[in-house]
Amino acid sequence: MTNVIRLNTPFRQHSAAARQAALLKLFAKHRRVGDDVFWLKENAEALNILECTNARLEADALAAHEHFYEAIEQRMEFFPQYYRFLLSICLDLEDLGVPGRKGDHLVRWVASQNLVEAELSDLQRAEARRLCLRRGVDPLRGDEGLDDRLRRFARQSLTFAMPNKKAAYELTHIVFYLSEYGRVDPQLEDRFIQSLNFAGTLALLDLNVDLLSEICIALRFAGQRPPEIWENWLLAQARSFALQDDAEATVQDDYHQYLMINWFMAVSGNGGFGDNIPSGRVTFRQPRPSALPLHELSECVYDMGDARSDDWQAMRGAVSAQLSEEAHTVLTAAEAANENFDAFFAGFARVALRGSEL
Numbered sequence: 001m002t003n004v005i006r007l008n009t010p011f012r013q014h015s016a017a018a019r020q021a022a023l024l025k026l027f028a029k030h031r032r033v034g035d036d037v038f039w040l041k042e043n044a045e046a047l048n049i050l051e052c053t054n055a056r057l058e059a060d061a062l063a064a065h066e067h068f069y070e071a072i073e074q075r076m077e078f079f080p081q082y083y084r085f086l087l088s089i090c091l092d093l094e095d096l097g098v099p100g101r102k103g104d105h106l107v108r109w110v111a112s113q114n115l116v117e118a119e120l121s122d123l124q125r126a127e128a129r130r131l132c133l134r135r136g137v138d139p140l141r142g143d144e145g146l147d148d149r150l151r152r153f154a155r156q157s158l159t160f161a162m163p164n165k166k167a168a169y170e171l172t173h174i175v176f177y178l179s180e181y182g183r184v185d186p187q188l189e190d191r192f193i194q195s196l197n198f199a200g201t202l203a204l205l206d207l208n209v210d211l212l213s214e215i216c217i218a219l220r221f222a223g224q225r226p227p228e229i230w231e232n233w234l235l236a237q238a239r240s241f242a243l244q245d246d247a248e249a250t251v252q253d254d255y256h257q258y259l260m261i262n263w264f265m266a267v268s269g270n271g272g273f274g275d276n277i278p279s280g281r282v283t284f285r286q287p288r289p290s291a292l293p294l295h296e297l298s299e300c301v302y303d304m305g306d307a308r309s310d311d312w313q314a315m316r317g318a319v320s321a322q323l324s325e326e327a328h329t330v331l332t333a334a335e336a337a338n339e340n341f342d343a344f345f346a347g348f349a350r351v352a353l354r355g356s357e358l
Contacts, residue, residue, distance in 0.1 A: 020050060021061035022277035028064035030281045031251045040085035042255065047092035049263045052181035053272075055096065062098050069093050069100065076106060083115050084124070087131045095134075107132040111139040122149050123170050126177040150174045155191040160198040161347025163294065168199040168211055175218035182221040182267065193224060194340065198347065200230060201338045205294040205330060209237050209286065213260035217267050227337035234264055242285045245278035253283040291326030301349055310352070312345035 027046045032039035043065070050057070068075075069090065076086050087110060091103045110116065116128040116139040125146060132139045140146060153159075154174050159167055175196070178186035188196075196219055203212035213234060216226040238261050241254070265272035300322045301308050301315075309315050320328055335341045346352075 016273065017056060017058045017061065019273055019275070019277060020055055021058050022279075023273060024050070024057075024061055025064045026277055026282055028068070031255075034068055037082060037085070038251075040082055040089065044085045044088045044092075045256070045259055047089055047096065048181075049259060049266075051092040051095050052183075053263070053266045057096055059097075062093060062096060065089075065093055065098070069098055069102070072102060072106070076109070080113065080115060083110055084128055084131065087128075091131060091134050104135050107135040107137045107139075111137050114139075116140055122146060122153075123173060123177075126150060126174070130177045130180065147178065150178070151189070151192065154195055155189060157191050157195045157198055157343075158347040160195045160202070161344050162350065163202055163206070163298065165208075165211065168203065169214065171195055171199055172211075172214040172218040175221055179218075179221040182217075186222055188222045193219075193222065194343075196222075196224075197338055197340060198344050200226070201334050201341070201344050202294065202348075204230060204233065204334045204337065205297060207289040207291070207293065207330065209234065210257040210260050213257075213264040216264050217260075220267050229333050229337035231264075231268060233333070234261055235270060237261060237286070238265060240287050241275075243275060243278060244283045244285055245280055246283065247281050249281065249283040251281075251283060254286040255284045257286050258284040291324060291330065293323070293327035293330040296323050296327040297331060297348075306354075308349055308351060310346040310349045312342045315345070315349070 024046060027039075027042050031042065072086060072090050076083060079086065087103070087106055090106055094100055094103050110128070110132060116125055116132070119125045119128060125140060125143070129138065129140050129146070151174075154171055160171060175186055175188070178188075196215055200212060200215040200219075203215055212230060216230055216234065219226045241258055241261070262272040264270075297319065300319055304318070320331070323331060338344055
Protein backbone atom coordinates (compact mmCIF):
# COMPACT_ATOMS: atom_id res chain seq x y z
CA MET A 1 0.00 0.00 0.00
CA THR A 2 1.39 3.39 -0.97
CA ASN A 3 0.51 6.46 1.06
CA VAL A 4 0.87 9.81 -0.72
CA ILE A 5 1.29 12.76 1.60
CA ARG A 6 1.15 16.23 0.10
CA LEU A 7 2.23 19.59 1.41
CA ASN A 8 -0.17 21.57 3.59
CA THR A 9 -1.77 18.47 5.12
CA PRO A 10 -2.33 18.15 8.87
CA PHE A 11 0.94 17.27 10.58
CA ARG A 12 1.67 14.52 13.04
CA GLN A 13 5.02 16.27 13.48
CA HIS A 14 3.72 19.47 14.98
CA SER A 15 6.94 21.50 15.00
CA ALA A 16 9.64 22.42 12.51
CA ALA A 17 12.21 20.67 14.71
CA ALA A 18 10.19 17.43 14.67
CA ARG A 19 9.84 17.52 10.89
CA GLN A 20 13.56 18.19 10.47
CA ALA A 21 14.41 15.29 12.77
CA ALA A 22 12.13 13.00 10.77
CA LEU A 23 13.76 14.13 7.52
CA LEU A 24 17.27 13.43 8.86
CA LYS A 25 16.22 9.99 10.12
CA LEU A 26 14.74 9.20 6.72
CA PHE A 27 17.99 9.95 4.89
CA ALA A 28 20.14 8.29 7.54
CA LYS A 29 18.20 5.04 7.96
CA HIS A 30 15.52 4.37 5.39
CA ARG A 31 16.75 5.06 1.85
CA ARG A 32 20.31 3.80 1.45
CA VAL A 33 23.12 2.23 3.48
CA GLY A 34 26.13 4.07 4.88
CA ASP A 35 28.72 2.47 2.57
CA ASP A 36 26.91 3.76 -0.52
CA VAL A 37 28.39 6.95 -1.97
CA PHE A 38 24.84 8.11 -2.69
CA TRP A 39 24.08 7.77 1.03
CA LEU A 40 26.98 10.15 1.63
CA LYS A 41 25.68 12.56 -0.99
CA GLU A 42 22.10 12.63 0.25
CA ASN A 43 23.02 13.00 3.91
CA ALA A 44 25.68 15.63 3.19
CA GLU A 45 23.12 17.69 1.27
CA ALA A 46 20.37 17.41 3.88
CA LEU A 47 22.69 18.21 6.79
CA ASN A 48 24.31 21.11 4.93
CA ILE A 49 20.98 22.76 4.24
CA LEU A 50 19.89 22.51 7.88
CA GLU A 51 23.27 23.77 9.11
CA CYS A 52 23.42 26.79 6.82
CA THR A 53 19.81 27.75 7.59
CA ASN A 54 20.59 27.73 11.32
CA ALA A 55 18.19 24.91 12.13
CA ARG A 56 17.45 24.37 15.80
CA LEU A 57 17.12 20.63 16.21
CA GLU A 58 15.60 18.50 18.94
CA ALA A 59 18.04 16.88 21.35
CA ASP A 60 17.83 13.44 19.73
CA ALA A 61 17.45 14.60 16.10
CA LEU A 62 20.94 13.42 15.16
CA ALA A 63 20.77 10.08 16.97
CA ALA A 64 20.49 8.24 13.65
CA HIS A 65 23.92 9.56 12.66
CA GLU A 66 25.75 8.77 15.90
CA HIS A 67 27.18 5.42 14.77
CA PHE A 68 28.42 6.99 11.55
CA TYR A 69 30.08 9.81 13.48
CA GLU A 70 31.75 7.38 15.88
CA ALA A 71 33.49 5.55 13.02
CA ILE A 72 34.17 8.49 10.74
CA GLU A 73 37.96 8.34 11.14
CA GLN A 74 38.03 4.76 9.85
CA ARG A 75 35.83 5.71 6.92
CA MET A 76 38.06 8.67 6.08
CA GLU A 77 41.18 6.48 6.10
CA PHE A 78 39.64 3.82 3.87
CA PHE A 79 37.60 6.11 1.60
CA PRO A 80 39.78 9.22 1.15
CA GLN A 81 38.31 9.66 -2.33
CA TYR A 82 35.10 10.73 -0.58
CA TYR A 83 36.78 13.08 1.87
CA ARG A 84 34.66 16.09 0.92
CA PHE A 85 31.42 14.25 1.66
CA LEU A 86 32.81 12.80 4.90
CA LEU A 87 34.23 16.10 6.08
CA SER A 88 31.03 17.96 5.29
CA ILE A 89 28.92 15.46 7.22
CA CYS A 90 31.27 15.51 10.20
CA LEU A 91 31.42 19.30 10.45
CA ASP A 92 27.68 19.72 10.03
CA LEU A 93 26.89 17.09 12.65
CA GLU A 94 29.14 18.89 15.13
CA ASP A 95 27.79 22.32 14.29
CA LEU A 96 24.22 21.04 14.58
CA GLY A 97 24.85 19.63 18.04
CA VAL A 98 26.65 16.27 18.05
CA PRO A 99 29.17 16.41 20.92
CA GLY A 100 32.75 16.15 19.72
CA ARG A 101 35.57 17.90 17.90
CA LYS A 102 36.61 15.28 15.38
CA GLY A 103 36.41 17.85 12.63
CA ASP A 104 39.50 19.61 13.98
CA HIS A 105 41.57 16.47 13.54
CA LEU A 106 40.04 15.53 10.17
CA VAL A 107 40.73 18.86 8.49
CA ARG A 108 44.34 18.73 9.63
CA TRP A 109 44.60 15.17 8.31
CA VAL A 110 43.09 16.18 4.96
CA ALA A 111 45.64 18.98 4.67
CA SER A 112 48.57 16.77 5.72
CA GLN A 113 47.63 14.13 3.13
CA ASN A 114 47.46 16.76 0.36
CA LEU A 115 44.04 15.49 -0.66
CA VAL A 116 43.01 18.90 -1.96
CA GLU A 117 46.09 19.05 -4.18
CA ALA A 118 44.78 15.93 -5.95
CA GLU A 119 41.65 17.74 -7.13
CA LEU A 120 41.57 18.61 -10.83
CA SER A 121 38.67 21.06 -10.59
CA ASP A 122 38.91 24.56 -9.15
CA LEU A 123 35.32 24.15 -7.96
CA GLN A 124 36.21 21.05 -5.96
CA ARG A 125 39.27 22.82 -4.54
CA ALA A 126 37.05 25.72 -3.50
CA GLU A 127 34.64 23.38 -1.75
CA ALA A 128 37.47 21.57 0.05
CA ARG A 129 39.08 24.84 1.11
CA ARG A 130 35.79 26.16 2.43
CA LEU A 131 35.27 22.98 4.47
CA CYS A 132 38.76 23.04 5.98
CA LEU A 133 38.55 26.75 6.79
CA ARG A 134 35.52 25.99 8.97
CA ARG A 135 38.08 24.63 11.43
CA GLY A 136 40.76 27.20 10.72
CA VAL A 137 42.95 25.23 8.30
CA ASP A 138 43.77 26.49 4.79
CA PRO A 139 44.91 23.54 2.66
CA LEU A 140 45.68 25.82 -0.30
CA ARG A 141 47.81 28.55 1.21
CA GLY A 142 50.00 28.62 -1.90
CA ASP A 143 47.11 29.10 -4.32
CA GLU A 144 46.38 32.81 -4.25
CA GLY A 145 44.49 32.86 -7.56
CA LEU A 146 41.68 30.38 -6.91
CA ASP A 147 38.95 32.95 -6.31
CA ASP A 148 40.10 34.97 -9.33
CA ARG A 149 39.82 31.92 -11.58
CA LEU A 150 36.34 31.14 -10.27
CA ARG A 151 35.21 34.72 -10.83
CA ARG A 152 36.72 34.79 -14.33
CA PHE A 153 34.68 31.73 -15.26
CA ALA A 154 31.52 33.24 -13.77
CA ARG A 155 31.92 36.56 -15.61
CA GLN A 156 31.64 34.88 -19.04
CA SER A 157 27.93 35.62 -19.29
CA LEU A 158 27.46 34.23 -22.80
CA THR A 159 28.38 30.79 -21.46
CA PHE A 160 25.17 30.88 -19.42
CA ALA A 161 22.94 32.07 -22.27
CA MET A 162 23.35 28.65 -23.92
CA PRO A 163 21.98 25.40 -22.43
CA ASN A 164 24.75 23.91 -20.28
CA LYS A 165 23.46 22.57 -16.98
CA LYS A 166 26.88 21.58 -15.71
CA ALA A 167 28.18 25.12 -16.10
CA ALA A 168 25.05 26.57 -14.49
CA TYR A 169 25.31 24.33 -11.43
CA GLU A 170 28.99 25.18 -11.11
CA LEU A 171 28.04 28.87 -11.23
CA THR A 172 25.65 28.52 -8.29
CA HIS A 173 28.18 26.57 -6.25
CA ILE A 174 30.82 29.23 -6.81
CA VAL A 175 28.42 31.68 -5.15
CA PHE A 176 27.78 29.23 -2.31
CA TYR A 177 31.49 28.93 -1.57
CA LEU A 178 32.38 32.61 -2.05
CA SER A 179 29.50 33.65 0.22
CA GLU A 180 30.14 30.89 2.77
CA TYR A 181 26.55 29.82 2.18
CA GLY A 182 25.11 33.26 2.72
CA ARG A 183 27.23 34.28 5.69
CA VAL A 184 29.36 36.90 3.91
CA ASP A 185 28.89 39.23 0.95
CA PRO A 186 30.51 37.52 -2.07
CA GLN A 187 30.84 40.92 -3.79
CA LEU A 188 29.73 39.76 -7.20
CA GLU A 189 30.43 41.94 -10.22
CA ASP A 190 27.64 43.02 -12.58
CA ARG A 191 28.70 40.44 -15.20
CA PHE A 192 28.58 37.72 -12.56
CA ILE A 193 25.02 38.73 -11.66
CA GLN A 194 24.13 38.78 -15.35
CA SER A 195 25.44 35.22 -15.66
CA LEU A 196 23.09 34.15 -12.87
CA ASN A 197 20.19 35.91 -14.56
CA PHE A 198 20.93 34.26 -17.91
CA ALA A 199 21.23 30.83 -16.25
CA GLY A 200 17.96 31.45 -14.41
CA THR A 201 16.19 32.38 -17.65
CA LEU A 202 17.28 29.07 -19.16
CA ALA A 203 16.23 27.20 -16.03
CA LEU A 204 12.73 28.71 -16.22
CA LEU A 205 12.48 27.91 -19.93
CA ASP A 206 13.50 24.35 -19.06
CA LEU A 207 10.98 24.25 -16.18
CA ASN A 208 13.88 23.07 -14.03
CA VAL A 209 12.82 23.41 -10.39
CA ASP A 210 16.15 22.13 -9.08
CA LEU A 211 18.41 24.55 -10.94
CA LEU A 212 16.16 27.59 -10.63
CA SER A 213 15.96 27.04 -6.87
CA GLU A 214 19.75 27.05 -6.64
CA ILE A 215 19.99 30.19 -8.78
CA CYS A 216 17.46 32.05 -6.62
CA ILE A 217 19.38 30.99 -3.49
CA ALA A 218 22.66 32.18 -5.04
CA LEU A 219 21.15 35.55 -5.96
CA ARG A 220 19.86 36.03 -2.42
CA PHE A 221 23.28 35.09 -1.03
CA ALA A 222 24.64 37.87 -3.25
CA GLY A 223 22.18 40.39 -1.82
CA GLN A 224 20.00 40.36 -4.96
CA ARG A 225 16.24 39.86 -5.19
CA PRO A 226 15.41 37.21 -7.80
CA PRO A 227 12.63 38.05 -10.27
CA GLU A 228 9.21 37.72 -8.68
CA ILE A 229 8.03 35.56 -11.58
CA TRP A 230 10.74 32.99 -10.83
CA GLU A 231 10.02 32.86 -7.12
CA ASN A 232 6.26 32.70 -7.52
CA TRP A 233 6.64 29.81 -9.97
CA LEU A 234 8.85 27.94 -7.51
CA LEU A 235 6.40 28.47 -4.68
CA ALA A 236 3.63 27.06 -6.87
CA GLN A 237 5.79 24.06 -7.78
CA ALA A 238 6.52 23.33 -4.12
CA ARG A 239 2.86 22.48 -3.62
CA SER A 240 3.03 19.80 -6.31
CA PHE A 241 5.53 17.49 -4.59
CA ALA A 242 4.32 14.22 -3.12
CA LEU A 243 6.02 12.01 -0.54
CA GLN A 244 5.37 8.33 -1.15
CA ASP A 245 5.73 5.79 1.65
CA ASP A 246 6.54 2.55 -0.19
CA ALA A 247 9.05 -0.06 0.95
CA GLU A 248 9.46 -1.29 -2.65
CA ALA A 249 9.80 2.09 -4.32
CA THR A 250 12.99 3.16 -6.05
CA VAL A 251 15.12 5.90 -4.54
CA GLN A 252 16.06 7.14 -8.00
CA ASP A 253 13.60 9.93 -7.40
CA ASP A 254 13.20 13.69 -7.06
CA TYR A 255 14.75 14.04 -3.62
CA HIS A 256 17.25 16.68 -4.80
CA GLN A 257 14.53 18.86 -6.31
CA TYR A 258 12.65 18.53 -3.03
CA LEU A 259 15.65 19.58 -0.96
CA MET A 260 16.52 22.52 -3.23
CA ILE A 261 13.03 23.99 -3.47
CA ASN A 262 12.57 23.74 0.29
CA TRP A 263 15.99 25.30 0.85
CA PHE A 264 14.92 28.13 -1.46
CA MET A 265 11.74 28.57 0.57
CA ALA A 266 13.73 28.75 3.80
CA VAL A 267 16.20 31.30 2.39
CA SER A 268 13.44 33.47 0.92
CA GLY A 269 11.38 33.53 4.12
CA ASN A 270 8.65 31.22 2.83
CA GLY A 271 9.00 28.45 5.39
CA GLY A 272 10.30 25.28 3.82
CA PHE A 273 10.31 21.67 4.99
CA GLY A 274 6.78 22.08 6.21
CA ASP A 275 5.35 18.73 5.22
CA ASN A 276 4.88 15.64 7.30
CA ILE A 277 7.52 12.92 6.77
CA PRO A 278 6.10 9.38 6.67
CA SER A 279 7.94 6.69 8.59
CA GLY A 280 9.93 4.07 6.72
CA ARG A 281 11.21 4.30 3.16
CA VAL A 282 10.04 7.40 1.32
CA THR A 283 10.45 8.60 -2.24
CA PHE A 284 9.92 12.15 -3.45
CA ARG A 285 7.86 12.76 -6.57
CA GLN A 286 7.44 15.86 -8.68
CA PRO A 287 5.00 15.87 -11.63
CA ARG A 288 6.69 16.00 -15.03
CA PRO A 289 5.94 19.09 -17.16
CA SER A 290 3.62 18.61 -20.10
CA ALA A 291 5.65 20.96 -22.30
CA LEU A 292 9.34 21.33 -23.15
CA PRO A 293 9.66 25.06 -23.80
CA LEU A 294 13.47 25.19 -23.94
CA HIS A 295 13.63 22.29 -26.37
CA GLU A 296 10.97 23.88 -28.58
CA LEU A 297 12.75 27.23 -28.55
CA SER A 298 16.14 25.72 -29.34
CA GLU A 299 14.76 23.63 -32.18
CA CYS A 300 12.88 26.59 -33.60
CA VAL A 301 15.92 28.89 -33.61
CA TYR A 302 18.23 26.18 -34.97
CA ASP A 303 15.87 25.30 -37.81
CA MET A 304 15.86 28.93 -38.99
CA GLY A 305 19.43 28.48 -40.18
CA ASP A 306 20.79 31.59 -41.89
CA ALA A 307 17.49 33.38 -41.29
CA ARG A 308 18.00 33.52 -37.56
CA SER A 309 18.99 36.81 -36.00
CA ASP A 310 20.31 37.83 -32.62
CA ASP A 311 17.75 40.66 -32.53
CA TRP A 312 14.99 39.44 -30.26
CA GLN A 313 12.62 42.25 -31.24
CA ALA A 314 12.90 41.17 -34.87
CA MET A 315 12.65 37.48 -34.03
CA ARG A 316 9.84 37.46 -31.46
CA GLY A 317 6.98 37.11 -33.92
CA ALA A 318 8.52 34.34 -36.01
CA VAL A 319 9.60 32.40 -32.93
CA SER A 320 6.30 32.76 -31.09
CA ALA A 321 4.33 31.55 -34.10
CA GLN A 322 6.14 28.20 -34.07
CA LEU A 323 5.82 27.38 -30.37
CA SER A 324 3.08 25.44 -28.65
CA GLU A 325 0.72 27.42 -26.46
CA GLU A 326 2.38 26.11 -23.28
CA ALA A 327 5.88 26.91 -24.53
CA HIS A 328 4.82 30.39 -25.63
CA THR A 329 3.36 31.07 -22.17
CA VAL A 330 6.64 30.10 -20.52
CA LEU A 331 8.68 32.14 -23.01
CA THR A 332 6.50 35.20 -22.32
CA ALA A 333 7.07 34.77 -18.58
CA ALA A 334 10.83 34.35 -19.08
CA GLU A 335 10.98 37.55 -21.13
CA ALA A 336 8.95 39.49 -18.55
CA ALA A 337 11.19 38.27 -15.73
CA ASN A 338 14.50 39.34 -17.32
CA GLU A 339 15.00 43.00 -18.13
CA ASN A 340 18.06 41.99 -20.18
CA PHE A 341 16.20 39.38 -22.22
CA ASP A 342 17.40 40.96 -25.48
CA ALA A 343 21.02 40.40 -24.41
CA PHE A 344 20.18 36.88 -23.28
CA PHE A 345 18.60 36.02 -26.61
CA ALA A 346 21.56 37.45 -28.53
CA GLY A 347 23.74 34.89 -26.78
CA PHE A 348 21.17 32.12 -27.09
CA ALA A 349 20.86 32.59 -30.86
CA ARG A 350 24.63 32.14 -31.34
CA VAL A 351 24.63 34.24 -34.50
CA ALA A 352 28.10 35.58 -33.72
CA LEU A 353 29.47 32.02 -34.03
CA ARG A 354 27.83 31.31 -37.40
CA GLY A 355 30.28 31.30 -40.23
CA SER A 356 33.33 31.53 -37.98
CA GLU A 357 36.27 29.47 -39.10
CA LEU A 358 36.22 25.92 -37.69
